[in-house]
Amino acid sequence: MKLMxxxxxxxxxPAVLHSDGTIRDLSGLIEDVAGEALTPEGLEKIAATDLSALPELDTSNRIGPCVGRVGKFICVGLNYADHAAESGLDVPKEPVLFMKATSAICGPNDDVIIPKNSSQTDWEVELGVVIGKEARYVDEANALEHVVGYCVVNDLSEREFQTKRSGQWVKGKSADTFGPIGPYLVTKDEIADPQNLAMWLEVDGHRYQNGSTKTMVFGVAHVVSYISQFMSLQPGDIITTGTPPGVGMGIKPEPVYLKPGQTMRLGIEGLGEQTQKTVAWNR
Structure with missing residues (x-):
C-alpha cells in the first residue's frame, strides 16, 4: 500500500493511493497515518477494506507529510562510504546517530525556507524507514519485523550551523521545512529489498546525486537493531538512513549551496518523487 x-x-x-491512480479517503477508517494505524493490526484493517468503495479525494490537493504525529526523527550520518569521503571524514565503526527536530517535517512538495543568516543550505536524498511495531533491544535478524514501510526524505542541512557553530549536528538539521517526507509511506511488502533502491536528486535540472541504497555502510536491519539498543522505537518514528555522494558541500573545486528561487527534485525507486522550491526567510 501507498499511504498518504x-x-x-x-x-x-489520511489517504491511500489506489491501484487505479485515484486517491481514496481513509478518514472514515483511521484517524491519521500515525501511531496505531501503522501497527500490523492497523494495516490489516486497511487491507481488509474495499478501497474502491471509499470516497475519492481531489488529486490537486496538497500532499502532506506521509506520517503524522511523528514521535522521533532519528538520523544516521556518514552511512555511505563515498559520502564520508567527500565530507573529509572517516567511515564510522558504528552508526553515527543524531536527531532532527520533528518541527522540521513538511510535505514532499512544500516550499523549503532558507533559514535566516544561512549561507550553506544543502540537500541530501535519503531512504526513510518508518517503524510500525515497538522495538526494544531487537536483534538484526528480526529488525525488519518492526518496520512498516519506507519513504523518501530530503535531509536538508545548513552546513555552517552543523559544522562550524559548535556542539551537535542537530542545529544544522532542524530548521523549519528541513524535513520533507513522502509523497507516500510505501509498506514494506511492496519493497523487495530496501538495500537495492536507486536514488537521485537534482537542483534546477542538474543531477547532483545518483546513488543506491546498496552502498550503505550499515543496512536498514542493522540500523533499526542498533538504535533499539539505546532507545525504544514506537510506531510512527522515522529513521533517515544517510545519503550517497553528491551533496553541495562536496562539490569540487567549490561547494554549491542552495539559494532562493531554485527547484529541487528527488526520488527513490518505488517510493515516489518530491519537488521543492526554495524561498527566502522573510519574517
Whole structure:
C-alpha cells in the first residue's frame, strides 16, 4: 500500500493511493497515518477494506507529510562510504546517530525556507524507514519485523550551523521545512529489498546525486537493531538512513549551496518523487 496524507497544513486527511491512480479517503477508517494505524493490526484493517468503495479525494490537493504525529526523527550520518569521503571524514565503526527536530517535517512538495543568516543550505536524498511495531533491544535478524514501510526524505542541512557553530549536528538539521517526507509511506511488502533502491536528486535540472541504497555502510536491519539498543522505537518514528555522494558541500573545486528561487527534485525507486522550491526567510 501507498499511504498518504492530503490537504492543508494541519488539516491533512489520511489517504491511500489506489491501484487505479485515484486517491481514496481513509478518514472514515483511521484517524491519521500515525501511531496505531501503522501497527500490523492497523494495516490489516486497511487491507481488509474495499478501497474502491471509499470516497475519492481531489488529486490537486496538497500532499502532506506521509506520517503524522511523528514521535522521533532519528538520523544516521556518514552511512555511505563515498559520502564520508567527500565530507573529509572517516567511515564510522558504528552508526553515527543524531536527531532532527520533528518541527522540521513538511510535505514532499512544500516550499523549503532558507533559514535566516544561512549561507550553506544543502540537500541530501535519503531512504526513510518508518517503524510500525515497538522495538526494544531487537536483534538484526528480526529488525525488519518492526518496520512498516519506507519513504523518501530530503535531509536538508545548513552546513555552517552543523559544522562550524559548535556542539551537535542537530542545529544544522532542524530548521523549519528541513524535513520533507513522502509523497507516500510505501509498506514494506511492496519493497523487495530496501538495500537495492536507486536514488537521485537534482537542483534546477542538474543531477547532483545518483546513488543506491546498496552502498550503505550499515543496512536498514542493522540500523533499526542498533538504535533499539539505546532507545525504544514506537510506531510512527522515522529513521533517515544517510545519503550517497553528491551533496553541495562536496562539490569540487567549490561547494554549491542552495539559494532562493531554485527547484529541487528527488526520488527513490518505488517510493515516489518530491519537488521543492526554495524561498527566502522573510519574517
Amino acid at each position: 496524507r492530503v490537504g492543508p497544513k494541519g488539516a491533512e486527511k
